Every structure is written in structure tokens, then in C-alpha cells.
Amino acid sequence: MLSISRSAKPIQIVLERFKVIDRANSFKDVKTVSSLFVDKIKFDTMVAFAGHTSVFPGAKAAFVSQPVFLMPKDIESIPIYRVLDRDGKIQDLTQDPNLSKETVQKMFRDMILLNTMDKILYESQRQGRISFYMTNFGEEASHIGYNSSSAAALEIRDVIYGQYREAGVLVWRGFTIEQFIDQCYGNEADVGKGKQMPVHYGSKDLNFVTISSPLATQMPQAVGAAYAMKRRKNNDACVVCYFGEGAASEGDAHAAFNFAATLNCPVILFCRNNGFAISTPAHEQYKGDGIAGRGPGYGIATIRVDGTDVFAVYNAMKLCREYVMKESKPAVLEAMAYRVGHHSTSDDSTAYRSSAEIEVWNSVEHPISKLKNYMVKRDWFNEAEENDFVKDIRKKVLKQISISEKKLKPNWKELFTDVYNDVPLHLQEQMNELKQNIEENKSYYPVKNFKA
Amino acid sequence: MNRHSRYLFSFVKTNKSVIRTSHFTYYPDPPTPAQNKQKMNMFQAINNAMDIALGEDATALLFGEDVGFGGVFRCSINLRDKYGKDRVFNTPLCEQGIAGFAIGVANAGATAIAEIQFADYIFPAFDQIINEAAKFRYRSGGIFDCGSLTIRAPCGAVGHGALYHSQSPEAYFAHTPGLKVVVPRGPIKAKGLLLACVRDPNPCLVFEPKVLYRAAVEEVPADAYVSEIGKADVLRKGKDVTLIGWGTQVHVLLEVAELAKKDLKVDCEVIDLVSILPWDKDAICKKTGRVIVSHEAPLTQGFGSEISASIQEHCFLYLEAPVKRVTGWDTPFPHVFEPFYLPNKYRCLSAIKEVIN
Numbered sequence: 103m104l105s106i107s108r109s110a111k112p113i114q115i116v117l118e119r120f121k122v123i124d125r126a127n128s129f130k131d132v133k134t135v136s137s138l139f140v141d142k143i144k145f146d147t148m149v150a151f152a153g154h155t156s157v158f159p160g161a162k163a164a165f166v167s168q169p170v171f172l173m174p175k176d177i178e179s180i181p182i183y184r185v186l187d188r189d190g191k192i193q194d195l196t197q198d199p200n201l202s203k204e205t206v207q208k209m210f211r212d213m214i215l216l217n218t219m220d221k222i223l224y225e226s227q228r229q230g231r232i233s234f235y236m237t238n239f240g241e242e243a244s245h246i247g248y249n250s251s252s253a254a255a256l257e258i259r260d261v262i263y264g265q266y267r268e269a270g271v272l273v274w275r276g277f278t279i280e281q282f283i284d285q286c287y288g289n290e291a292d293v294g295k296g297k298q299m300p301v302h303y304g305s306k307d308l309n310f311v312t313i314s315s316p317l318a319t320q321m322p323q324a325v326g327a328a329y330a331m332k333r334r335k336n337n338d339a340c341v342v343c344y345f346g347e348g349a350a351s352e353g354d355a356h357a358a359f360n361f362a363a364t365l366n367c368p369v370i371l372f373c374r375n376n377g378f379a380i381s382t383p384a385h386e387q388y389k390g391d392g393i394a395g396r397g398p399g400y401g402i403a404t405i406r407v408d409g410t411d412v413f414a415v416y417n418a419m420k421l422c423r424e425y426v427m428k429e430s431k432p433a434v435l436e437a438m439a440y441r442v443g444h445h446s447t448s449d450d451s452t453a454y455r456s457s458a459e460i461e462v463w464n465s466v467e468h469p470i471s472k473l474k475n476y477m478v479k480r481d482w483f484n485e486a487e488e489n490d491f492v493k494d495i496r497k498k499v500l501k502q503i504s505i506s507e508k509k510l511k512p513n514w515k516e517l518f519t520d521v522y523n524d525v526p527l528h529l530q531e532q533m534n535e536l537k538q539n540i541e542e543n544k545s546y547y548p549v550k551n552f553k554a
Numbered sequence: 555m556n557r558h559s560r561y562l563f564s565f566v567k568t569n570k571s572v573i574r575t576s577h578f579t580y581y582p583d584p585p586t587p588a589q590n591k592q593k594m595n596m597f598q599a600i601n602n603a604m605d606i607a608l609g610e611d612a613t614a615l616l617f618g619e620d621v622g623f624g625g626v627f628r629c630s631i632n633l634r635d636k637y638g639k640d641r642v643f644n645t646p647l648c649e650q651g652i653a654g655f656a657i658g659v660a661n662a663g664a665t666a667i668a669e670i671q672f673a674d675y676i677f678p679a680f681d682q683i684i685n686e687a688a689k690f691r692y693r694s695g696g697i698f699d700c701g702s703l704t705i706r707a708p709c710g711a712v713g714h715g716a717l718y719h720s721q722s723p724e725a726y727f728a729h730t731p732g733l734k735v736v737v738p739r740g741p742i743k744a745k746g747l748l749l750a751c752v753r754d755p756n757p758c759l760v761f762e763p764k765v766l767y768r769a770a771v772e773e774v775p776a777d778a779y780v781s782e783i784g785k786a787d788v789l790r791k792g793k794d795v796t797l798i799g800w801g802t803q804v805h806v807l808l809e810v811a812e813l814a815k816k817d818l819k820v821d822c823e824v825i826d827l828v829s830i831l832p833w834d835k836d837a838i839c840k841k842t843g844r845v846i847v848s849h850e851a852p853l854t855q856g857f858g859s860e861i862s863a864s865i866q867e868h869c870f871l872y873l874e875a876p877v878k879r880v881t882g883w884d885t886p887f888p889h890v891f892e893p894f895y896l897p898n899k900y901r902c903l904s905a906i907k908e909v910i911n
Contacts, residue, residue: 261662295695304694311661312694316685322651323686326658326666330613333640333664353678357651364646365655520696521731523755526784526832 180394182438183418184408188466190475192413199413199420203482209412210477211491212273213242213470218495219279220269220443223286226503227300227447232286234300238269240410240442243469244374245270247415259339260423261309261331263324265317266301267374268344275308279495283502289509290553295516317349321358321371325432328362328369332430340368340426347436348379350393359400362432370422371402371434374409376441381454397434409437410469413476440467510553514540576713577898578805580770581789583742588775597767599741599774600629600706603748604667606778608637611665613702614752616642618652618669626671627708627767653679653705657687657757660700665752673709673761674718680726687757688732701755706748708764709737710802711850711896715764716889722801722851722882724761728831728860734758734783735830737801740770743828746781754783763801784829786837792823795844795906798861800827803848803897810902820906830857835864843874844909848897853881875909 154165185197192198201209220237227235238245245268262271269282280291285303288296294304294312304312311320311327324343331337349355350373362369373393377384390396397404403425407418415437422433440463444451451460465471477483518525518533525533540547585591594602608614616630616637622644624631634642645652649670656668670676676683683705691699711720727735734756738744744762751758789804790811797807804826811822823842827833838845838861845865847858862877880897888895 263658293695293697294693297695298693302693304697306697312690312698314686314689314693316681319654319682319686322654322682323658323661326655326660327662328658329655330615330659330662330664333613353648353650354654354682357646357648357654360646360648361651361655365643520692520694522734523691523699523701528832528835 174390177391177395179391180404180406180436182406182408183414184411185413185417186408186411186472186476188472188475190472190477190479192476197413197417199416201413201416203480206473206477206480206482208274209246210470210473212246212270213412213473214488214492215279215495216242216245216270216273217470218492219282219499222496222499222503223283224443224447231503231507232300234447235286236266236301236446237443238267240463240468241267241374241376241437241439242270243412243415243473244268244372244409244437244439246274247409247412247419257339258309261311261324261327261339261341263311263320263327263341263343264313265320265345265349265374266313266315267346269301269303271344272303272305272308272310275305275310277303277305277308277310279498279502280506281305283499283506284509287506287509288511289506290512291506291509292512295512295520297516297520318345318352318354318358321345321349321352321354322361324371325358325362325365325367325369328367328432329365332366332368338427340370340423342370342372344372344374346379347373347375347377347384347393348382348387350396351379351387359396359402359432359434363401366430367432368426368430369432370419370426371397371432373434373436374439375436376409376439378441378445378451378455380445380449381451383454392436392438394434394436402432402434403429404434404436406436406438409439410463410467410472412469412473439469442468511551513553514547514549576765576769577711577893577896578802579809580740580766581805581808582770582772583740585773586742586775588777588779590776591773592776593771594741594774595768596738596741596744596762596770597627597629599745599772600748600762601631601633602774602776603745603752604630604633605636607665607667607749607752608633608641610778611752613664614641614667615659615664616667616669617645617655619647619671620644621669625669627764629706629767630669649675649678650682653682653687656703656705657682657690657700660703660757661690661698663702665702666700666704667752668703668705670705670707672719672721672764673707673723674721676705676707676723679705683727683733683757683759684730688730690732690757692732699755700757702752703757704748704751704754704760705758706760706762708767709761710763710765711887711892712765713892714889715887716892717886719764720850720887720892722761722849724800724830725851725855725857725860727759728833728857730831732757733831735761736783736828737761737763737830738766739763739801739804739826739828740766741772741774743781743787743826745774746779747783747828749778750780750783753780758783761801765802781828784832784834786828786834787826788823788837789826790822790824792821792842794821794842795846795909796823796825796838796842797846797848797902797906798825798827798838799848800830801850803850806897806899806902807848810899810906813899813903814906817903818906818910820910822906827861833857833861835868839865839869839872841872843872845873846878846880846902846905846909848880848902848905850882850896852884853879854884856881878905878909880905 223235284291286300302313324341328341394406407414442464621630656666659666736747738747799807807824814820847861858879
């Protein structure tokens, strides 16, 4: 009868010091195990089979004599590693990355640059000057914090697979304001030849694989690239794959975690958990312990960090990189943050969350404000200089917009190129058909905006 | 997804009646002029092609479900021993993962030969193949690509494969710019096409008719060679009716051509299209004035539709009868009704009578 499950009260039994074997140092805490429908079990009874190890090929584990029903709440949430508090104070001095003034200033300025460019490009979409835009507000530290490790541990040779909200990685690596804005305009200077929507950046020189819209598809790809790279002679590069917590629900995320683990791929799976996938809050996205909570299930070393703390991201990434390169195994890093801006220019996020909530994350909990507080403490911050810097960036961005929007679009024939490595016969025929039609109907095509 | 594949494999291996009672008679390719030849069936020819690919390119990797021990159809047998576990390996059971992983391998400049255990199970990888592999070069303006990627998948009727071990999904992929799609008709072609796909700088799909793995035996040139992608083969000359097919169906059509000659005094030309995308328009137009296209896949939106429409557009004045399509029915591929489902020689012969009169 099904009534059994009703009558018996779920009783959580806290077993004394039931330690889970060999977890990473970060959570060697006591685990508790609950068991449903069982009144009193003593630890001794449960491990009556102690010493009998399973020989099932699917899992190595001890036998127990009573049903052990592991409840999600019995596993402690993975802690969030942070270095800076909101006032910019380093809590544990052993965690001070001791970055030079120049490095910290570059971190800060890159964040400011991204933030300033975001504001202007967001507005320019609002004015109909570009078709689409996505800001990085609130998540600047994840991008910069990761890449600034290049000063110490990471190099440009490390290959990035991103989602679309990682422009800061490009800023740090040296993608120019001109390159960003040319891509948004899809003009003849855009390396992508105007084929993709705005913010779908890519750069071969900077090892930043071109962004595509389908979510999570880059994840198993990053794993495959890491596998191929690890086979290279004297390989000294790893792969970093960015994705949001929403994308982590896709089947491709599961594929990537599992392939990375079973095939021992040196890839850092970097989740930006910003609380929202468009309007869907994280609690409607999953019921487990975030994305980090899944790492151990796949057998992957895992860490969770405060994504608004640039030093925490920096230290964690350095640790991850050392680990994946040394062990030739993957790592999962979950950076907790808050998506301060709207999802995109096609979204008004106040329809599903309060302005007051956003304001907290846009001020005291903002990564730029935390780093600024740190710099103030170190006397590395000069208000006037920073104001000049912002003014200068604004001027540069505005000027570049007016230049980029005047540049011609690529030749319309580029529509047919790069489908294949060459233009096959059937595409040549179609190109000629279009050519003839353009000649016959010149006034109906915007040919003058396109390179001849 | 090898739920039934081992069973299928052992069935094909032990039960010769599958081949005896199959719906086609195998017509080997004419002997090649090559000096150094070896008798091989199709899985051996594919194995030989992959052996060559792995031998000549140290970056080449071969992976998929159960590829390590030799594959459920024996295509990768002995390759792990020869090239090592890091080059020939099993993946977890996840088609989207296999395709995505393969794209990444190719992004990094290495050669990826990925196997999907049955073409019926390629659909979980559809997004990776259509949205990613096919568009990688285009969307990046040519700065990134996954051209060194080849995906192999056994396809087509096998006598008793029912819904999920019989499909011919080539038309789904033919609608996707950026891909190349080929189907071999036997061992010589399979080896040449596979090597051509591995070397081609574009992502390629090879659909291998699984019923031919053991049934088709030919004298295959032992050295490396390629069979051109995008080019059809005229297997039999004729002046009255053009019969177009690919894969196993080519052998049905060759037999039909003989029957038509004997019973109807009709002289048929038989063309193996070989390459579905890009396909060889020049080979099929303006010849006999009567055309029959035949494939195992269902009629509606099958690749026969594309061929028929194109012939109608380009060869209208040469046509003496409407283009006829003889295909699988618009149903899922059935188990016990397979003999009634397939576009067999009798249906093809009726179609010839129809276009002649």
C-alpha cells in the first residue's frame, strides 16, 4: 500500500561524523545522511556490511544494511570564495594576490572602459543606430578577473569559448574600441564580414572563438578543442569556456561536463551565475546547489567564487589553470554575480524584478565599486584622473560610432563566401542570379552603402 | 545508443538468409586498374580508409560510442591497438556531445572522424551539425572553421531494423548550406569517399548503407585514393530512361535496368548520385528525356523532390514524361512490413512502364 509512505514520518537521522570520503579540502565538513521511513538506526547497524566493498562495475561504494536516502539538503552548499568585502578590504591577508598597482589599475580601467562602452552602445541601440546590444553590467569582474591572470599565469594562447556576455575578456586581451563597434555595425572592417548580429565577436589573434547565438553549443566544442590541444607537443595552453547558469540547463552542458571528465580535458568550465536567464530566475532554472553543485557529480574539481570580487576570480582562476594544466583534467568554476542590466536591448527587466533590488547590485555590491574601494584604501585611486579617463573613453566611443556607422558595409558578394572554403558551382550560379537582379533593380537595393 | 546494435550485428553475421533474402543483388564496381588490390567488404574498406587517415595524419582522432573495441559494425577494428587509446576511443553515450566535441577538435586544427552509431541517432546532434558545424566558417568571416571534421553514420534498410535502425536522413542535411553529404554504394567508393571527406576542408557527413557492410565485396585498391565529392557516377549507359539513386538503391536500379532491357526492351541509364550535397546537376540533365529518381527515404521532401524540381527547371524542353519518384512511403520505417515499404525492383519497373507509355 502506498500509505506506508504517508504514515511513516520522514526522520532525518544525523549520523555522527559520517564523513564523505576524499572530497576536496574546501569542504571536508561533516556530512549528514537522512533516511526516510526508518525510526532509529545506529551507525553500527548501517555499516553492518563494513569491509564489504562493492564489485559492481558502475560504482565503488560500501554496503549498508538500512536504506540511505540522500536528501539534497544533507549536502552543504558549496561555499563562495571571496577576497574583498564590499568596502574593498581584504579579509584574509594570505589571499592577497599582491598585484602591482599597474595591474590593478588596468583591471579597473578595463572594467570602466567596458562599462562606459556598454552604456553608449546601449543608448545607440535605443536610438536605432545599431540593431541590437547586450551589456555586461555587474559581471565585469568575471571577465577581467579571469583574464588579468595573464599577468601571472594565463596567456593569450589560452583559447576562449564564450556565450556572449564576456566582452571584458576581449577588452583585457586588447580588442579595440574600433573592433567592437565595427562588429556591431557589420561594416567592411568587421572581421566577421557583417554576417552575425552585434556582440557576436571573435578574434583569431586573441584566441577568442567567434560567438554564436545557440546557447551551450560552445561547451562540448571547448572540451574537444582542449582534448586536441593537450595532444600537441609541449602544449602550454588550456581552454576556458564561459556560459550562463541558464545555458547550463541545456543538454550540451551535460555533454561537456561528462566528456571533459571522462576524456581528461584541460578545460575550465566557467559559469557566470547572474541569477537570471532573461526573465527566468535561478530558482526556476534548477533545484540543486547551483551549477558548482553538479561538478562533483561528474567527477570534476569544483570551486565557487564571488564574481563581483575581481581578486577572488583572479585567485580562483589561477588555481584552476594550474590544476587543469598539471593534471590534464577539467575544472568547474561558478562565479556568483547579478545581471545588473537588462538581458538585452529587446528586454525590460523591471517587468520581472524590482528596481530596488537592481540598485543594490548596481552600487555597493558592484564589482567596480568594490575594486574602487580597494584602490582608495591603497591610495591608488585618483578621482580626477579617473574622471578624465571616463571622459576620454566616452569621447573615443562616440567618435568611433560616428566613424563606424559611416564605413561601407562589405561587398554584397560576401553573402556567398565562407559557406564553404571555396564558392561551389551552385552558389556561383546563385550569386550571378542575384547580380543580374541587382543590375535590373538597382534603386531597390541599398548598393551605395556596400563596398563595390 | 547500441541497444539493439550488437544483436543486429550478430544477426547479420550469422544469419546469411538476411543477405539471401534481401531486396537487392549486389553489383560490384568494375575492376580498377590499380596494381595493388585486396578483396574487402565495405566495413573492411572503411577500416582501411581510416587506417590510412590515422597513419598519414598524426592529429587525426577517431571516436564515438563503442569505437574502441572495433565498433558494433567492426569498422574501427584493430585501430585502437595500432594507434593508441588517445587517438581511437569511446565517448560517453551522447550524440550532441560527440558532434560538439568533434567540432572543437576540428577548431583546434586536428582531424576529427566521429561516428554516430546509427544515422537514426544523429538527431540529438542535429543542432551541433546544422547550427554550428555547417555555419562555423561563415559566421566567423572565415577566421575559424571546423573543416577537418567528418561524421560517419550507418544508414538505410537492413531487413529488420524497423524505425530506428533503418532511416535514411540525408534530405534533412541536404537543406543545410555549409555541409557536404555523401553516400557510398560499395567498398571501393566508400574508401575513396571517406578519404576525400577526411581531407576536404569542409565538415562532411558520410552515410554508409549498413546492409552493404558485409554483403558488398570488391577488389579494393590498397593504396590511398580519393573519390571526388560532388560528382555522380554513370554506372550504366542507356538512351530511353535515366534511373537515379544512391547507396543500396543503386543496386536495385541496376537490376531493374536489366529487367527492363529483357522484359520491356527499354534501355536504361543508371546514375549513382554519390554526393547529396553539393550534387551533380550536370550528370543528370538532357540525356534520355525520361527520369526516375529512387530512394529509401520517404517521398515528401525527400532528396528526390530537389532533383525532380531541378530537372523540371533546367531540362523542361527535353522532358518527354513527368519526372517520377519511387521512394519509401510517407510513414515511419516499419518492422514486419519492410518488404512492402521499400521502393523495390517491382515498383521501379512499374514506374519505367509508366514513364515509357
